[in-house]
Amino acid sequence: xxxxxxxxxxxxxxxxxxxxxxxxxxxxxxxxxxxxxxxxxxxxxxxxxxxxxxxxxxxxxxxxxxxxxxxxxxxxxxxxxxxxxxxxxxxxxxxxxxxxxxxxxxxxxxxxxx
Amino acid sequence: xxxxxxxxxxxxxxxxxxxxxxxxxxxxxxxxxxxxxxxxxxxxxxxxxxxxxxxxxxxxxxxxxxxxxxxxxxxxxxxxxxxxxxxxxxxxxxxxxxxxxxxxxxxxxxxxx
Numbered sequence: 246x247x248x249x250x251x252x253x254x255x256x257x258x259x260x261x262x263x264x265x266x267x268x269x270x271x272x273x274x275x276x277x278x279x280x281x282x283x284x285x286x287x288x289x290x291x292x293x294x295x296x297x298x299x300x301x302x303x304x305x306x307x308x309x310x311x312x313x314x315x316x317x318x319x320x321x322x323x324x325x326x327x328x329x330x331x332x333x334x335x336x337x338x339x340x341x342x343x344x345x346x347x348x349x350x351x352x353x354x355x356x357x358x359x
Numbered sequence: 360x361x362x363x364x365x366x367x368x369x370x371x372x373x374x375x376x377x378x379x380x381x382x383x384x385x386x387x388x389x390x391x392x393x394x395x396x397x398x399x400x401x402x403x404x405x406x407x408x409x410x411x412x413x414x415x416x417x418x419x420x421x422x423x424x425x426x427x428x429x430x431x432x433x434x435x436x437x438x439x440x441x442x443x444x445x446x447x448x449x450x451x452x453x454x455x456x457x458x459x460x461x462x463x464x465x466x467x468x469x470x471x472x
Contacts, residue, residue: 280460288403293457352400353402
């Protein structure tokens with residue numbers, strides 16, 4: 246795969262349910278980022294992984310949000326007990342080394358919480 | 360606290376003319392700035408960037424200008440083409456904070472034939 250891939254592309258869930266969103270970064274990229282874009286808003290930083298370092302979780306909006314990155318590659322963003330305000334497009338990006346080099350974005354997962 | 364602001368939600372330009380997209384920031388620690396372009400249902404794609412040690416960076420039809428004293432940057436597209444129609448986001452980062460990007464709200468550019 247040449248680019249960042251995300252699955253699912255669309256997810257509709259009921260309020261209170263848990264959801265998992267997946268990101269496959271570009272092979273060899275050590276840095277991985279999660280952002281979200283709510284309707285009419287810019288992209289909001291959520292979390293950042295760099296190699297084996299502890300992730301930067303400073304953008305996670307609540308403790309219902311968590312993310313992990315297994316084996317330095319695939320990442321999963323989990324939202325527990327979803328709320329309607331969690332509805333957004335969740336975007337994943339990866340970069341070669343982090344530290345202000347170009348980030349390549351996936352197509353995003355559109356999450357709708359009913 | 361919106362650290363990066365794009366105050367124009369939309370811009371309409373005639374094909375062949377110049378498009379100027381503006382962006383303001385409040386955090387003087389930002390030292391790297393980027394512009395991304397986004398089409399509907401796709402992720403943003405990198406367009407051009409500028410380090411705070413420069414005041415201009417040019418790549419083909421795209422030029423980014425940085426005015427650090429005013430905490431302002433702008434993207435110039437000359438000449439504008441219909442295929443440039445998209446949402447443009449400016450973003451800023453702090454070098455030693457791992458490259459996480461702080462984005463503006465975006466400006467939707469429409470280039471009319």
